[in-house]
Amino acid sequence: MVLVGVAVLASVPPLVAAMPVAAPEVAASDLLAKVRASGPVAYQGYAESRAGLGLPDVPRTGRVVALLGETTRMRAWVRGPAAWRVDELTLVGERGTYQDEFGTWQWDSGARRADRTEGEPPVRFARPADLLPPELGRRLATAAARTRCSGPAGAGSPAWQRRACASCRARPRPRWAGSSCGPTRGPACRCGSR
Numbered sequence: 001m002v003l004v005g006v007a008v009l010a011s012v013p014p015l016v017a018a019m020p021v022a023a024p025e026v027a028a029s030d031l032l033a034k035v036r037a038s039g040p041v042a043y044q045g046y047a048e049s050r051a052g053l054g055l056p057d058v059p060r061t062g063r064v065v066a067l068l069g070e071t072t073r074m075r076a077w078v079r080g081p082a083a084w085r086v087d088e089l090t091l092v093g094e095r096g097t098y099q100d101e102f103g104t105w106q107w108d109s110g111a112r113r114a115d116r117t118e119g120e121p122p123v124r125f126a127r128p129a130d131l132l133p134p135e136l137g138r139r140l141a142t143a144a145a146r147t148r149c150s151g152p153a154g155a156g157s158p159a160w161q162r163r164a165c166a167s168c169r170a171r172p173r174p175r176w177a178g179s180s181c182g183p184t185r186g187p188a189c190r191c192g193s194r
Contacts, residue, residue: 035141038134044077049131067126074128086129097127 026034049072075094078084087096093109106127107114129135 032141032144035137036145039138040080041134042079043134045075047074047076047132048072049074049128051131067128067131072128072131074132076129076132078132078134084129086127086132088128095128097129099129 049067051067051070051072073089075087075089076084077086082101083099085096085098087094090110095108095110096106098105098107103116103118103120105114105116130139
């Protein structure tokens with residue numbers, strides 16, 4: 001009797017885990033807005049980024065090629081967009097990046113070296129913090145918000161694409177044949193007027 005009770009109790013967790021969970025319905029636009037607004041949400045955790053672009057090992061590119069061509073293991077502590085720490089874990093130590101309101105510290109425990117950058121440079125190379133899932137999600141959501149993709153002109157197309165030009169009565173041409181995908185812009189009609 002005791003063995004039957006133990007067997008029943010031992011089988012409960014796998015059965016509960018196998019049951020489907022009802023997910024709330026969220027519109028794509030609402031989800032996109034939530035992702036874009038998630039910058040100030042604090043989090044911490046461990047992440048791995050596996051990239052297999054197969055880039056050649058070019059001298060003087062530093063860790064950029066490695067970030068895009070191999071597995072990067074990271075620990076992250078993020079308070080918000082202006083205060084965070086991300087450590088890239090290596091076999092013999094770690095390389096860390098600390099961001100605060102004044103700038104960025106980068107340090108390498110193996111080389112025992114630290115560098116401070118004041119402010120944010122206008123252009124910079126990729127760093128491990130750019131590979132964290134929340135950061136990638138926000139970057140993709142921001143890019144998606146700037147692009148409209150609705151397929152061939154028709155009922156689901158933007159109103160500007162369905163309307164005929166007032167001066168020549170021609171339909172605007174999509175940016176690419178058969179599609180209205182691309183950065184949001186006004187139509188260019190066949191007669192050249194707008």
